[in-house]
Amino acid sequence: MGNTRKTSERDTLQTRYLEVLSEMYPSIAAASTEIINLQAILNLPKGTEHVLSDIHGEAEQFFHVLKNGSGAVRAKIDDEFGNSLCIRDKKQLATLIYYPAEKLDLIEKEEEELDDWYKITLHRLIQVCKRVASKYTRSKVRKALPKDFAYVIEELINEKEEMTNKEAYYNGIIDTIIRIGRSRAFIIALCELIQRLVIDHLHIVGDIYDRGSGAADIMDHLMNYHSVDIQWGNHDLLWMGAASGQAACIANVIRICARYGNLATLEDDYGINLMPLANFALEVYADDDCELFHVQDHGDADMLSRIEEQTEMKMHKAISIIQFKLEGQLIKKRPGMLMENRLLLDKIDPETGTVEVDGRTYKLLDTKFPTIMWSDPYQLSKEEEKVMKRLIHNFKNCEKLQRHVQFLLKSGSLYLCYNNNLYYHGCVPMNEDGSFREVYLQGKGYKGKALYDVLEKNVRRGYYLPESEEKAYGQDLMWFAWTNENSPVFGKEKMATFERYFLGEKDTHEERKDPYYRLIEDENVSEMVCDNIIREFGLNPKDSHIINGHMPVKLKKGESPVKGNGKLFIIDGGFSKAYQKTTGIAGYTLVYNSYGLKLVTHLPFESAEKAVKEETDICEDINVIEKLIERKYVADTDNGKVIQQKIDDLELLLKAYRNGKLRENAGK
Structure with missing residues (x-):
């Protein structure tokens, strides 16, 4: 009797939920269309995640790293052009994408055949834009488009190579942009769109404030x-x-x-x-x-x-x-x-x-x-x-x-x-x-x-x-x-502020670290410790990692940011200039795309002006620390699980329409 009552209550709740869902999808056609759309999204490649930590107010370096996506922009250029572009042209194109207005100021002064340069560059940028947009639905890309050029960019990046009948149409768009003096604005819009699309999601693992001024x-x-x-x-x-x-x-x-x-x-x-x-x-x-x-x-x-x-x-x-x-x-x-x-x-x-x-x-x-x-x-x-x-x-x-x-x-x-x-x-x-x-x-x-x-x-x-x-x-x-020494975001026995000001004895300045930091360095137990932490937070050690910052990794002293046999990454490598004398670098970042995890080592950033003029980058080293056997898709992500649940719910709604449990409302 009790089981029957519970089943009846569950059926009633499900019916009420489906009635609410039917307000959004009032017909078989509407529900079916949404299922098709959502299923298609599940088969797109997983978006690229970008991870930064311990920024400590260093605004100029932070903005530079965001602009280049820790090497993600340059990787897209390499993927698109391979050996068809020389290194010099690739560097110029990458710098243009990072700093479009500033780079254009230099080029427009130096380039003799400016219209030809505009035409070549616009074609290259459109190619890169197509590549970075290919991981997203048209709807998501459309939302990211700059208002002034939305229609034109959408037409250009959805051009198919085999559509020879429209070649004159697309060339005409680019020629007109140049002829009416909108090249500069259009190039800037494309570059900013590439920056926007190359990274799907950003993680900041703490300490935005203090030390730097930005x-x-x-x-x-x-x-x-x-x-x-x-x-x-x-x-x-x-x-x-x-x-x-x-x-x-x-x-x-x-x-x-x-x-x-x-x-x-x-x-x-x-x-x-x-x-x-x-x-x-x-x-x-x-x-x-x-x-x-x-x-x-x-x-x-x-x-x-x-x-x-x-x-x-x-x-x-x-x-x-x-x-x-x-x-x-x-x-x-x-x-x-x-x-x-x-x-x-x-x-x-x-x-x-x-x-x-x-x-x-x-x-x-x-x-x-x-x-x-x-x-x-x-x-x-x-x-x-x-x-x-x-x-x-x-x-x-x-x-x-x-x-x-x-x-x-x-x-x-x-x-x-x-x-x-x-x-x-x-x-x-x-x-x-x-x-x-x-x-x-x-x-x-x-x-x-x-x-x-x-x-x-x-x-x-x-x-x-x-x-x-x-x-x-x-x-x-x-x-x-x-x-406090028991704080998970501090992790030291004391903050020796008083001692550092008033005592000359250096041993009093020492701030002993939590045992956590010794244990993750110990080759005998570090992997087990990481696995225990991962389980504690409800994840599976088989395919999960820990990413944290806080303690600068002293690369010049031989320290490694990778701990626990590849289970844990400490990515505070000295983003703050105050730490760079001891770390020897200017921080680490992580890039997690559909193919795996990359650890990026950064050099100190001098200025945006130098980066534009000399076309330099600060991504000194990019190491693939975990290459996936199978490429990850949206279906493999947390968002994919949410989408799959929605698909399941919509299929229940379809069933309710078809078996007469709910009535379609064609007027909606």
């Missing part, structure tokens, strides 16, 4: 990108916490901007007023040279006056002391974070100028602390409280920053399972034996995927909830994720 430009670009996801890094979470109004996160953001000469990102790009901090710093630290707080890697160092430089150094010290105080308050407020060992201000002896760290006493390099009240060293002075109140207000009310952070929340997550690959920024916290470490939050233990899930839930609460203890805890967890 984070806001990068975020603007990502918000307009056709298909992108972001796995938050600890630097991203820091900015998300700051946007929510979390004071310790705000102090950290400003300190890092000051340390890397990046205050313009806050003031100019985001319009955040730092004058309250500047005025406070100039007054309180007037007699302090603040030499320990010099600016690192300042892009405009030669343009700074001595007064400007001194002001930035004083602001740098002022916000650093405020940060240490706020973090101390937070550690005391949240004892469950287990960070008491990072309470260092109360370990300072102002009489001897020393500090006790981990049971040892060290001489301080700087003993000038005019705002610290030694009876309660973590209490902000009245002036510091005023500064922070203004800064919190400015961050929370910065419309552009809020828009960017809301995009991170909408398009991002702490991890992603996508087409059988697992993406996360840092690590999965582990014990020395390779088991997942249990982390306690509010008295409850979490490990592996569950730890990621509870952190992400609280991040969203910390931003979106109205003022409440639940919101405050979520905000504080964003700071926890930034700096």
Whole structure:
């Protein structure tokens, strides 16, 4: 009796669902047409995925890598023309596609027979455009076409070689474009379309912010990108916490901007007023040279006056002391974070100028602390409280920053399972034996995927909830994720910020990594560890990979980005200029197309101007790290599974129409 009732309920629910589906497909013809269309899509080649990590504000290099698709554009040129074009012509065509306006400026000055060059180049670009468009439906390509030239481009790229009857028609289109002076605009439109179509989907595996000066430009670009996801890094979470109004996160953001000469990102790009901090710093630290707080890697160092430089150094010290105080308050407020060992201000002896760290006493390099009240060293002075109140207000009310952070929340997550690959920024916290470490939050233990899930839930609460203890805890967890040893996006025993400023002993600056990083390097266990992680996140180790960044791969020291017998790739190879001295390169990227996975090694990027003039690229090495035995199609992807389910549902609808269970509505 019970089984009969369940079957009846299931049939009723299915009928209701099919009735809703019939509103969209009201006839046998409509449902059949959609099934045919969807089935055809399943047989298209899988789109190309492009993976970048640890961009750290390096906008110019980021844009260059996007433009060339980490070698994907050049590969399409090679596929299309083979040996029929010389290397010089291929390089010129590739550079034109990357930087059409800039390259045209040079060519139009140098080329004597410009109309002939236009004609040859237009034909070549149309050939490349046909090739990159061939992986998509006409509908998808049509949506990507530039409005001004949509009809003309669609006609040209759908031309068939065997259609000799239309040869004059197509040549006439190109001749007319040249004759009426629209060559330049049309070439630019074709180049931008190729850039758009050569990559189907973009993954950013964390750390868009900090160090470089172009984070806001990068975020603007990502918000307009056709298909992108972001796995938050600890630097991203820091900015998300700051946007929510979390004071310790705000102090950290400003300190890092000051340390890397990046205050313009806050003031100019985001319009955040730092004058309250500047005025406070100039007054309180007037007699302090603040030499320990010099600016690192300042892009405009030669343009700074001595007064400007001194002001930035004083602001740098002022916000650093405020940060240490706020973090101390937070550690005391949240004892469950287990960070008491990072309470260092109360370990300072102002009489001897020393500090006790981990049971040892060290001489301080700087003993000038005019705002610290030694009876309660973590209490902000009245002036510091005023500064922070203004800064919190400015961050929370910065419309552009809020828009960017809301995009991170909408398009991002702490991890992603996508087409059988697992993406996360840092690590999965582990014990020395390779088991997942249990982390306690509010008295409850979490490990592996569950730890990621509870952190992400609280991040969203910390931003979106109205003022409440639940919101405050979520905000504080964003700071926890930034700096705690149990955070999967940090993965070190401590963040030695205080030690790096105030202690000369280099061993105190060391930040011991999570056992995860040792285990994935150990040839005896790395593959097993990777398989365990892959299973933990619900994927099959047989055909899945882990992609993460966060820890720069020091290629010049012999390190490899490939771990676990090809199961894991760390693709932070030094995109940030701050890391390139130790890595020896300028980052790795991954390209995952229908034929397999390619790991791309990049050289440092000097400028777009040099790339255009010298037709240079920064893809030094492209290694095929996994070639598929059988080419992948849309049917093999996550989206393919969704499409197949829709086909199955439509076939049920067809059956319902044909057996009389539902009536067609021909009037719709």
